Amino acid sequence: MRDPLNRHRRRIALATLGGANIVVLGGAPFWAVPGGAIAGLVLAVTLARHRPDLGWLTDAPALGCVCAAFLPAPTAVALPLALGMTGLWAAVLDRGWSDRLPWRLIRRSQATATLLMPASAAWAALVPGAGHPDDYWTGRLHDYNRDPDDPETFYLTFSDGREAVLSFIEAIAPHGCRYQVETMGPEGVRTRMVQLSLTSLGPDRCRAVSRIEDREMALGLALRDWIEDRDDHGLSALPHLPAPQGARRAGLLPLRRAAR
Numbered sequence: 001m002r003d004p005l006n007r008h009r010r011r012i013a014l015a016t017l018g019g020a021n022i023v024v025l026g027g028a029p030f031w032a033v034p035g036g037a038i039a040g041l042v043l044a045v046t047l048a049r050h051r052p053d054l055g056w057l058t059d060a061p062a063l064g065c066v067c068a069a070f071l072p073a074p075t076a077v078a079l080p081l082a083l084g085m086t087g088l089w090a091a092v093l094d095r096g097w098s099d100r101l102p103w104r105l106i107r108r109s110q111a112t113a114t115l116l117m118p119a120s121a122a123w124a125a126l127v128p129g130a131g132h133p134d135d136y137w138t139g140r141l142h143d144y145n146r147d148p149d150d151p152e153t154f155y156l157t158f159s160d161g162r163e164a165v166l167s168f169i170e171a172i173a174p175h176g177c178r179y180q181v182e183t184m185g186p187e188g189v190r191t192r193m194v195q196l197s198l199t200s201l202g203p204d205r206c207r208a209v210s211r212i213e214d215r216e217m218a219l220g221l222a223l224r225d226w227i228e229d230r231d232d233h234g235l236s237a238l239p240h241l242p243a244p245q246g247a248r249r250a251g252l253l254p255l256r257r258a259a260r
Contacts, residue, residue: 006236008048011055011227015044018062021069025078059227060090098220099188105217107225111210113235119198119206123174126196126208126234128166128181129154130173137234161185174198191215208235 005012019040020033028036040062047055064086073081091097115122124131133141140159144166147153152171156164164183171177176197183190192214199207217225 005045005048007229008044008052008055010229011058012041012044012048014062014066014227015040015058018058018065019043021065022061022079022082025065025068025075025082027075027078055228056093056224059224060093061086063089093220093224098218101219103219104215105219105222107214107217107222109212111208111235113208113238114201114241115206115208115235116204116239116241117206118204119174119200122198122206122208122238125238126210127171127173127177128156128164137237156181190217190221210235 016037017040020037023033023036040058044055044058047058064084065082067085067089068078068082071081117125124135125137128136128141129144129146133143138158142157142159144154144156147155150167152168154166156166158164162183162185164181166179166181169178169180171179176195178193178195181192181194183192192212195211197209201207214225
């Protein structure tokens with residue numbers, strides 16, 4: 001299972017930068033800047049360790065302070081400006097508000113890695129329903145059931161209460177698969193296309209290439225996913241060779257209007 005601090009590394013960096021900037025905006029002496037940065041760092045790490053569901057509390061203030069620091073404004077209005085920017089970012093991050101906007105994003109990402117395990121073990125760890133629920137890389141897959149009328153469809157339940165419907169488009173174990181998964185959670189229904197390719201490099205090593213496409217993403221959800229580093233494909237959670245053998249890249253397609 002992936003280290004929670006690794007998943008929140010962008011949030012921690014953002015909170016650290018935001019803490020430093022709020023000291024600058026407040027007109028404090030330069031020597032106080034490290035104290036603000038440390039305060040932001042400690043708060044973000046504490047939330048990531050003990051209350052990851054509240055990690056978003058640092059996001060809007062940090063974004064507001066960072067943006068305000070780059071705007072030319074006198075010190076007297078710097079803090080009110082940061083407060084206003086915080087409110088703006090809070091609105092963007094809020095699901096109820098951003099979902100009402102007519103634009104949606106499509107995000108595509110790819111990850112590659114040389115895994116230190118046979119392809120069969122990587123298959124069980126990376127493909128939901130391919131092995132025991134405890135084998136799945138997140139450690140949060142509670143159970144799954146195969147549709148009795150469609151052997152290519154699985155119903156997944158996760159320990160955080162989310163549910164998902166996974167439909168295989170093609171699968172050749174343990175070499176590769178392509179599937180669509182619809183996840184029902186607090187942010188609504190999310191549709192994701194996943195393509196996985198595994199190439200055996202010997203009895204205890206394989207090459208993995210994972211491609212993910214997230215569809216119909218609201219602006220706030222896309223930003224929250226970036227902050228929480230949710231474009232991870234699971235490869236970094238498994239034993240693997242370090243860079244440059246392991247690599248990731250991700251990107252967003254241009255904005256488009258949501259289908260009516």
